[in-house]
Amino acid sequence: MPVVLLPHPPNGNIYIRELGRAYAALGWTPIYGAENLLEGNLRPDLLHLHWPEEFYRWRGEGSLTARAEHFLMRLHALRETGVRMIWTVHNLAPHDVADASVDAQVYRAVIDSVDAIHHHCNCSIQALADRYAIPAALPRFVRPHGHYFSYPNDVGREAARCELGIPLDARVFLQFGQIRGYKGLGLLLKAFDGLELPRKFLLVAGLYNPPTGPGAWRERARLAWRKRTDKRLLVHGRAIDSDRIQVYMNAADCVVLSHTAGLNSGVAVLGMSFGRSVIGPRLGCIGETLGEENNFTYPAGDVAALKDAMLAAAQSPNLPARGESNRRICESWQWTAIAAAALDAAELSG
Template identity: 35%
Template sequence: MNALFLPNHDDNPYQLLLADALESHGVSVSRGSASGLAPVLSGVARNDPDVLHFHWLHQFVIGRTRTRSYVAAVRFAFEVLISKLLGISIVWTVHNVLQHERHFPRFERRVRALFARQCDEIIVHSPAARDRVMSTYDLPDEHEERITVVSHGNYVGSYENEVSRAEAREHFGFGDDEMVYLFFGNVRSYKNVPKLVETFRTIDDEDARLVIAGNPPNDRKESAKLARGCRADDRVRTDFTYIPDDEIQLYMNAADAVVLPFTRVLTSGSVILAMSFGKPVIAPRLGCLPDVLGPKTELLYDPDDPSGLRTAMKRAPTLDLDEIGRQTRERAMSFDWDVVGERTAAVYRSATDDRPVETRLPGSDAYDATVRDSAEAVTDGGTDDASDGETVDVTAGPSANGRNTREERR
């Protein structure tokens, strides 16, 4: 069986590890891009896949303007229809229910909801994500059987991890008794880093340290404001830059806990990365996080509690963080890539075995409904506003810092 990943990110270990795991279960994986006039069909022509496996959908349907987005969505719908006519099955791993930046959220949600109905199978990384996909895209009950939970594989061994805690702390000049909180990844609005800095500055502990490592916000004003807030407290260390893969171990091993105060999240590769290094995770009780962390949720907080983050950060030093970290790493080890590959290959087989050919042909109810709904999604996109009041969880995405760590480079 041949599968084509769309779009491909060579610097993302998630796809690389998934491809390796699939190869061991009889699936040959090729990779395509989201660029070009007809990226999907170009990939089909070059690779002759049995399965198109989509990952980050927004790159195909969201442009810089609303008009470009409409055109991109029409093209994408056409390419998917042609692919289905050619007998190719469609599988989608939903890493995030909307693009992180949410440029045209209402329109994007309509397009994604339409696409979900055309998929032969959908993969999510947790039961909570399955429920969110069903509700966000308003899928009929019968579609739930097409959604399969496949865990996000771990990153144990994907990054160098040879530096000891003492060596890592010596590198940064941290003392053995200092409490070090780490935020690691691209600084993006949904990750709520300004709130983290503001909260940390209210913690009256001269031995507390906060490290923020990752590319700064793209917006210059936002970036400058965040930098000023960090400079106001000499306990805060910032490395607003790309962190090479071999240096990730320094940050992780110097930290007592990783803090990820998302405002919204579906799936988080950053959490998997922290767990793979055996780090306790302080984060809101949102999306996949309770499912992923399993029983070790002592440091999850209520996102609706204004003091939730501060309470969790204050609580962390009172717990046995070494033991929590050990159990967290054990939990990460259970997300075995061989099992992920086996289950994903089973999803592919289900997609290729179960879909009758007649549903792909012009004149069939499914085909005609697809054409009709595609037109409606484009012509009735509505007026989009990035702050239109939607309360949709989004994340990486199996994604920790854009170009920063291979893991959230999405």
């Protein structure tokens, strides 16, 4: 069987596991792990990259520049042996990085190395082209982010709220996923505070990455104080196990994203997969993924607009129906569609 190398951990981001299973369904053997790329452990038939920064920012020895150079050397070595390469664009640059000069060089080199680029939405094509020089002859294709139906989903709304200690009659907004600077938790808290809605409740769940830098201690202290004193706020600032995601999703009336930067959001697709309506910014692929029929979008970074979107969602008479429509839409977002399109673009589908 032909081999596809997905040089990322399958147990870190479920995206990689699901895509690997899709390749397997098409008759390919998926191999995982950054070490198989960085150490040159095998020569695959296809290399499918996702987050370039993983190979020099998240691991390795030596300086950042040395690690980046080693990663690009391994790409060049595989390229020289005729390995076909695909890159899925998740970000235009790593999140929350003060100096992205090395990343810009790496991203440009990745673009020059791959045989095709996969985007999750149409606006991603232009966003990447606005930032980097894209060869005119380089194939590009669009396939939506795959659904998240593989997560367990058998805990009902009442049981989920009882477990979390949330009143059954509360209007619950959920922010889910890693709590990082660009996710805009401060923006969301301001919008929530200004929201005039009886029985409002904000649930925040995900690994907390505390802010750093001058004055960051004040933000950490404010959040710690609110966690202890605000009965309308519940923060679980830790990684959520995969079998527990359903508890948070099913306790919520809707999912809210408050990103101030970024291109894609797996949480938007996660909320839709769980049959929830999603509030999100018109930012990159997020707005294009959500659309306006079942979800509520607003200009990124606008506190008043976010507050209005939250109020519109809470007052919507058909919010559950919107969420169910989202779930049906996700049924067409198949992982095998991404794998099949990647093989076609790499001229390996024969």
